[in-house]
Amino acid sequence: MTNPQSSAAELPTQYTPAEVEAPLYERWVERGYFKADEKSGKEPYTVVIPPPNVTGSLHLGHAFEHTLIDALTRRKRMQGYETLWQPGMDHAGIATQNVVERELAKEGKSRHDLGREAFIERVWQWKAESGGKISGQMRRLGDGVDWDRERFTMDQGCSDAVQTIFKRLYDDELIYRAERIINWCPRCLTAISDIEVEYQEDDGELVSIRYGDGDASIVVATTRAETMLGDTAVAVHPDDERYAHLVGTEIELPLTGRRIPIVADEHVDPEFGSGAVKVTPAHDPNDFEIGRRHNLENLNVLDEHGVITAHGPFLGQDRFEARSAIVAALRAEGRIVAEKRPYVHSVGHCSRCKTTVEPRLSMQWWVKVGPLAKAAGDAVRDGRVKVHPKEMESRYFGWIDNLNDWCISRQLWWGHRIPVWHGPNGEIVCVGPDEEPPSGDGWTQDTDVLDTWFSSGLWPFSTMGWPEETDSLAKFYPNSVLVTGYDILFFWVARMMMFGLYAMDGQEPFHTIALHGMVRDQFGKKMSKSFGNAVDPLDWMDKYGSDAVRFTLARGANPGVDVPIGEDWVQGSRNFANKVWNATRFALMNGATVEGPLPPVEQLSSTDRWILSRLNAVVAEVDAYYEDYQFAKLSDALFHFAWDEVFDWYVELSKTTFAEGGPAADASRRVLGEVLDVMLRLLHPVVPFVTESLWTTLTGGESVVIADWPTDSGFRDAAAEAEIAKLQQVITEVRRFRSDQGLQPGQRVPARIDFGDTGLDAHDAAARQLLRLQPEGAGFSETASLPVSGAKISLDLSGAIDFAAERKRLTKDLAAAEKEKKQSEAKLGNEAFLAKAPDNVVEKIRTRLSTADADIARIQTQLDSLPKA
């Protein structure tokens, strides 16, 4: 136990987070507080980090997410759970490759200049730097992760997991290879999945083109005129009488000299446009299906860069260049019968580089999603996995129940290479992690890598050693909760659900999915580098402390709702931390202690009983909010309890007690110590640093990180709470009077206090202290009288009263009270109300009425006591 007096003296009057925070964190790590022991007998609590991409550094969104996870895990650790917060990072295939390619471009090189191996080596170098930066940020933020378990989606273990599940899925025929239309990014030169495509409204031109001539002509419309070079049919609806005579015939495709058939297909909407559709099976997913149904040729006219490969005048032109050239050529031939420009329509863009996506026919690897998605949907339907907030469930189902097969191959270099070997005669062998790949002439490994979400989908168990049956896996799987943003519900969460259930014999990866919103700026605008409102969390942490950033983020965290944050608010949180700091300083200077048991209730003043009653109520409240992931609510509850109740009232009231000394003061010292001890522990998960330095000083304990989480003792004292509420009312009323009178806050005024039958007599000294009222003394002359809640405070202001101001104020208050009375009476006079309203409501109105009556009487008395103007 440290000596409180000297500890307090050592605390400066201002909290300086920058000096305090970093050393504390390193001490926690050194002492191994965050290590999770898979052999422990304690109940497990597991959260895996949503692995940040190694593409750069953490932004406020990460800081937000980490704050929530850190708070959850710190509380559980304090509650005695064997707690694992699993750290790690994601290789982020396409994103990282793009970043490194940009770096290379600055040197005037492309990845092809380096070659595959050297390029990958280069990415690893980059990962080392970037990864170091990220873990530095996590330390600064205070993330209580088990660093010994840090994983990377490309490390050996995770790679083995990838290979294992690939092989298993392949053997179960849930992975297959097929030529289909995929979304192709002509800049990244890879296939991308449906959800990596961002649609946005673009200006385009819708041209209607006449194919064929005379009676045998037909008009089709398109926004991608260049694809006509690859048309292999025109389709109409089978029941469309306008074109019935043409079905089965051929028509001339302009500019090419080719003749293409007219086919009938249900897919065509006869109401739309001309009711005829050009069919380009190699460049449009719908057309591909039509082509399949009618055995049409898939004529590829664009290469991987989006350049025309069809022979003719357009050969070698970029797709957009060719588009206008072809329209011009058609116009010259008089085949453009209508043009709509601008024609706003939805166009897909690569989510990584914003290039317009090109649907492209190509051979890719696919996961057959049906059975996996069924299981993933059922797990939520059955209630084995809960989605929080519940409103997000419908989004989840909407997606998982309508899922197309997942294209998992990417034509990239950075990622898990597909564990398939192709033989000289077209043989295909899928190789497991402990198997030798086939060797010999002509055998080569598939050049594609896997979608980055393939490995992150394994994260809840690959990080724990799967496919080995490790102790960690047995202990920490399923994860307790997954905390992540709603934006990656589909990208990541759905994949983890599918893979987790599949790989772990139907065991769901986590019990709860807790979705949070996106961090926005203080005006609710999305944060982005291009908009210039993005903030580096380190800046604010250096300026105001990690605690301040964390507290601000937690206070904004309403489930599933976006979180605005502004620098002013962080400042406010810093002020709060400083306030806690100073209140604890005060307590230490006055000998607050945690030594020994709390004095028996009979020996406690009503003030002490009141604050203990409130303290326990807050413990219960905070617990309930934690269980419901209501971070904003629990932070707010703590903020107000600490500041409004403990600091502004309890501490102020206790000053008098301490000044008077005696057994009452000793009891209060113990109670104050208790209140701060519990409060600091309650605050710790959200603001770990300031609470650590204060709690250890206050209690002499080793660390609040490993302290017990407070429990509600069940102690409540309604009478004490009512008594203090009344006292607060009296004091506020007199303060208001003083303020209205223009009395300076520090100015001492002689007063007589008559508490009547309020039962507040014990608070006479405290009231005088808070109100700066002197004993009445000799020659006391009452010039103002304030009846409040049955008490009467008489002041001797020696003619200094501003009666006009007071009369004005009282008149206003009187009108308000009378209005209240009238309304309450009206309600109580309403028979329908009396008949139907519940008793407690009626009772409430009655109370309101009697309060109004009392107020009216009080104000009237005050008015009467004022001298006539």
Added chain:
RNA sequence: GGGCGCGUAGCUCAGCGGUAGAGCGCUGCCCUUACAAGGCAGAUGUCGGCGGUUCGAAACCGUCCGCGCCCACCA
């Protein structure tokens, strides 16, 4: 085209059947011996519009207006 959500104090948001709340901002007085990163006191809203249900609606229902997000193969 479907689905979800939102419009409450100057700003950002809680409240979701019993007569309006928070943070920040704002006004006034004060360096009252823990804290001026503070204290005390105070002002501020026809709870998007219109109908309906109800004894009672910011809250429930309908509708309209404005905004956002997600999904979808609109030639």
